Amino acid sequence: MTVYLIRRFFQIIVVLFLSTAVIYTLFALAPNPLDELRQSTDPKAQASNADIARLSKQLGLDKPWFLQYPVWLAGDTWLDSIGYGQFVGDRMGILRGDWGTSWKYQKNKPVLGLIKDRLPATLWLMVSSTLISLMIGIPLGVFSAVRQYSFFDYFFTSFSFIGISIPAFWFGLLIISASLVAKNKGWFYFPAGDVLAIRDYKVPLLGMVEAGSFLDRVMHLVMPVTVLSLLNLAGWSRFMRASMLEVLSQDYVRTARAKGVRERIVIYKHAFRNALIPLITLVVFAIPGVFGGAILTERVFNYKGLGFLFISALNLNDYPLAMAFLLISSILLVLATLLADILYTFVDPRIRLD
Amino acid sequence: MAVTNTQLEAREVAKEEYQHPWLDIAKRFMRHRLAIGSLIVMSLIILSVFIGPLFSPFTERSQSPRQKNLAPLSTFQVDKEIRNIDNTVRTPAGGTATAFFGTDEIGRDLLTRLLYAGRVSLYIAFAVTLLSEIIGVTIGVISGYFGGFVDTMAMRFVDFLNTLPLLPILLIITTIIKPSINFLIVILVFFSWTGGARLMRGQILSLREQEYVSASRALGASNIRIMFRHLVPNAIAPNIVNASLSLSGVMITEAALSFLGFGVKLPAASWGNMLKDVNLSILETYPWQAFFPGFAIFICSLCFNFIGDGLRDALDPRAKR
Numbered sequence: 001m002t003v004y005l006i007r008r009f010f011q012i013i014v015v016l017f018l019s020t021a022v023i024y025t026l027f028a029l030a031p032n033p034l035d036e037l038r039q040s041t042d043p044k045a046q047a048s049n050a051d052i053a054r055l056s057k058q059l060g061l062d063k064p065w066f067l068q069y070p071v072w073l074a075g076d077t078w079l080d081s082i083g084y085g086q087f088v089g090d091r092m093g094i095l096r097g098d099w100g101t102s103w104k105y106q107k108n109k110p111v112l113g114l115i116k117d118r119l120p121a122t123l124w125l126m127v128s129s130t131l132i133s134l135m136i137g138i139p140l141g142v143f144s145a146v147r148q149y150s151f152f153d154y155f156f157t158s159f160s161f162i163g164i165s166i167p168a169f170w171f172g173l174l175i176i177s178a179s180l181v182a183k184n185k186g187w188f189y190f191p192a193g194d195v196l197a198i199r200d201y202k203v204p205l206l207g208m209v210e211a212g213s214f215l216d217r218v219m220h221l222v223m224p225v226t227v228l229s230l231l232n233l234a235g236w237s238r239f240m241r242a243s244m245l246e247v248l249s250q251d252y253v254r255t256a257r258a259k260g261v262r263e264r265i266v267i268y269k270h271a272f273r274n275a276l277i278p279l280i281t282l283v284v285f286a287i288p289g290v291f292g293g294a295i296l297t298e299r300v301f302n303y304k305g306l307g308f309l310f311i312s313a314l315n316l317n318d319y320p321l322a323m324a325f326l327l328i329s330s331i332l333l334v335l336a337t338l339l340a341d342i343l344y345t346f347v348d349p350r351i352r353l354d
Numbered sequence: 355m356a357v358t359n360t361q362l363e364a365r366e367v368a369k370e371e372y373q374h375p376w377l378d379i380a381k382r383f384m385r386h387r388l389a390i391g392s393l394i395v396m397s398l399i400i401l402s403v404f405i406g407p408l409f410s411p412f413t414e415r416s417q418s419p420r421q422k423n424l425a426p427l428s429t430f431q432v433d434k435e436i437r438n439i440d441n442t443v444r445t446p447a448g449g450t451a452t453a454f455f456g457t458d459e460i461g462r463d464l465l466t467r468l469l470y471a472g473r474v475s476l477y478i479a480f481a482v483t484l485l486s487e488i489i490g491v492t493i494g495v496i497s498g499y500f501g502g503f504v505d506t507m508a509m510r511f512v513d514f515l516n517t518l519p520l521l522p523i524l525l526i527i528t529t530i531i532k533p534s535i536n537f538l539i540v541i542l543v544f545f546s547w548t549g550g551a552r553l554m555r556g557q558i559l560s561l562r563e564q565e566y567v568s569a570s571r572a573l574g575a576s577n578i579r580i581m582f583r584h585l586v587p588n589a590i591a592p593n594i595v596n597a598s599l600s601l602s603g604v605m606i607t608e609a610a611l612s613f614l615g616f617g618v619k620l621p622a623a624s625w626g627n628m629l630k631d632v633n634l635s636i637l638e639t640y641p642w643q644a645f646f647p648g649f650a651i652f653i654c655s656l657c658f659n660f661i662g663d664g665l666r667d668a669l670d671p672r673a674k675r
Contacts, residue, residue: 030530165656167606169613170648177637295521296610314529329519
């Protein structure tokens, strides 16, 4: 195990190093975002030469191309030791925790701070939808595996086909449209857009909802969580069903039945526990999903979380912000892969990693 | 060598009983009713998308600000004659036409636009899937057949591509490059061939140890011939199923990118980018403008998934659903 972990650790370093290189190259290929400022005809947006010089220093574009990537990684405080004393600055580089500052979205704010501000909204969304999908998806999958080929199983199969085929953003638009209809008719509705309301608003049945209260947050979460959960549900319950069917056909299940163990115990004690093992992968990979998974849903519902931040950063060519987002999501993805592998060995002693 | 009577008889019997494997597969596919239904619906959609616009009184770009936001099935007053791209008159002024699905916020007929957009969306879905399967199968068979260093490098590369978060990275690439439709296809292929390659490699690893491979090698067949004449046809079934299922995935990915404003760019229409400008006021007053394009994506993707399911049943009779 230790040997395995050490080997994996080095592999991860290599993969992450490659990821930073790919991410950096992508952004280096992009047209210089400052050109747009230089050519701007709008007198308000026009930047002086000093501004442009300052910005290109901030973005690291003043240095020769072969220095830009090392500077992004490790900062520019050490450049005099390799003979480029004229470029020495106070940047620390991502390896030392300086992920750069946003230059357009919110001027001169560290990108990590911006991401941290938006993280809670996205966490609310992802954690609640993951929990709901698991709580509904696991029993659905188990039930339709136990009653294979029953009416419920066919019904559930058609439902999951619809779930995997429906485009998430369109489903979001549909339920927003439904909530608008309900609102206009004076029925109970869920508010569309934003994480929290600005003013108090009135909803039938519940009465006044105070802006910023817990109830307000829940009201705003219901629709995006529904969309995300439906998406997860279709895939996860199908996965659970397949895993359960696989386990039910194993020899030890037959042995248990032959011993005369009651069917309930066979299913819940022998089969169910083993069928849960492959689900680890799904749950663990929901962690990087916090970053990338909700981009569409957040955009549809104007839910100002991380995905929304990322889209805004891209639309504004705010590259330091977009790069930080992308790098964090790939780090999480790599770590999730490792975590899944390790968890497997704990849960299932048959798997050895050495 | 003399051929005896019994041998001749045996050949006759074999000839009668022999059924081409594809015929057998087709028979099993026909038993999956939803898959057959989906195949019919899909053919109708493809047909109408390619022939439909020819019968429309409107062109792709024709717009009329006075006829904006019409409800479905309302009458469209043709104030100004509608001209084709080659400047011939398509519909003379003064008449009326039916806007079956209504019109959008600048007075374009939704049905006509939907059909043109369908050409783009379906073209992208089919092109990306076909190309990534071809690339995936080729890399998979080479990697599995030769093994060793080639295999390690190819699979490490596949692993690496899979560690990149797909949607964010696609969004970034399309921001930076602002691709044309064909370039968008190239970008999507780059990120979607890995599944097919993995499947193919897995199949080849078990097939290459079979006796018929050693037999044909002993007979002097070249590596290329063994790989593409003997191994690929025997290992292709999972890839066909995978292709059908990934048609749906590609279609939804493209729609998502275009919806966010990063995929197919105006003036070209795709089902995704027809939903791009939908906002709360449109959803409140003209909800059908958001309904039809998404419904088209949904139906196509559902059909692809059902066809894939039918193909899985037909190609792998041992697999239980």
